[in-house]
Amino acid sequence: MKQSKRHVSREVGLEIGHLLGKGLFRLDHLHYGLWKKGLEPDVLNLHIAQEEYCKFIIAHIPAEVKSIIDVGCGAGAFSKKLVDLGYNVDCVCPTEYQNKIVEELLGDSSEVFKCKFEDVQTDKKYDMVMFCESFQYIKLEYVIDKAVSLVKPGGYMLICDFFKKYSPDLCCVRGGHKLDKFEATLETSPFEIIEDVDITEQTAPNIDILNHITQDVMFPVIGAVEKLVHSRHPLVLKLIKWKYRKKIAKAEQKYLHSNRTGEDFAYYKTYRLFLCRRTK
Ligand SMILES: C[S@@+](CC[C@H](N)C(=O)[O-])C[C@H]1O[C@@H](n2cnc3c(N)ncnc32)[C@H](O)[C@@H]1O
Known part of the structure; x- marks a missing residue:
């Protein structure tokens, strides 16, 4: 399928980000870091902040969850962490560069769907569908319906990503779904929010x-x-x-x-963890 120029440049950007991050700063992940109080916001501490972000998500996975589909798993480091913790993890990874790394990292323990989330074809149902800073890349009109189709009744959807607070969005950082539109879409779905944690300050x-x-x-x-x-x-x-x-x-x-600052980001965006439960 022909991919849009914007999609290709975004994916190439992620690839460059991963190569530089890993090579220069020992970064395994493509997501933001979570800056806890006392951790100096310095690029040399970014790997610590990224680990804090992983710990934060793990702490919000409900105890009964055993199987997870990690959507937009990046270079797969977080999926591997979950596998090592005993979860059954499958991944969705639409880029060729990342596919190879993920398959090498996870071996036979996981199925890797080498396509966009919208195009995943499977009869499997999971206890939880997880979007770790990948939710914003998938159109709202598809993403929730697709998540419903992959989650068992009573199962969960965990989203950790940033959203737009205001329209027009004049932020120095692009991306994120509009928060009010997301909440309205969720209301008409079988998911209900059971946890909503604001981590804007720690990610800015x-x-x-x-x-x-x-x-x-x-x-x-x-x-x-x-x-x-x-x-x-x-x-x-x-x-x-x-x-x-x-x-x-x-x-x-x-x-x-442009005013590329954490303050500007915190004004226009809101970085949230939403844990939602499929009620029907
Ligand atoms: C910011 S990275 C986050 C990667 C990873 N979850 C992490 O936390 O390190 C966003 C990821 O979303 C993926 N992505 C973009 N569009 C997607 C889509 N339509 N379906 C599935 N994944 C997508 C990208 O390939 C990339 O791996």
Whole structure:
């Protein structure tokens, strides 16, 4: 199936994020970190904050849950953690790059559905369907109905992700379903919310860290490379800059000149854990 340009660039972004994160900062996961009081918001502590995020989710898995479908499992590190804790875990992973890593990591212990969540075909029913920062990528009109079809009656849906609080959403970070639209959709479904935990404050520092990396590392590195290319191939550089002028201007506006702060994120977005139970 032909994939949209936006989908491809998002997936390539996740791949680059995973390679850099793992190679430079020992990060196993693609989700935000959960910054507990006392943990300094520093990129070198991000792996600790990501582990805190995993612990937080694990602490909210109901005791009777044995089987889980991990939707948008990323590089599979969290699924593996759950397998090691004794859960039966299957994964949904729509990207080729991540599929290979996940299959190697999980071996025969899990079935990996190599497609989008919307396209999963199976007769299996799970005790819990889990979206760990992947809910926002799936259209609201499909995601809840699909989750219902995969969860046993009395089973659970756990969502840990951010949502938009306001419309228009002028946040420095894109993404997230509109909270009110999500709640309205849920109301017409067989799920009822049994836990709703707001972790916006503990996740907002991720944006300050990201901002530091882009402003103080990424852009200066690009500037240094630009100087080098200019000294050797000035005309080629001029041509490239002209050809991609709109994209360059957009990136500069997004990463250099916008208000990319945790405070801005916390104003426009709300990061929540929703544990929902299928009542019918
Ligand atoms: C921010 S990452 C989170 C990954 C992982 N859950 C974690 O916590 O590290 C979002 C994930 O959602 C996946 N994703 C995007 N669109 C999807 C879809 N339609 N169905 C299933 N997964 C999707 C991406 O491939 C990516 O792995």
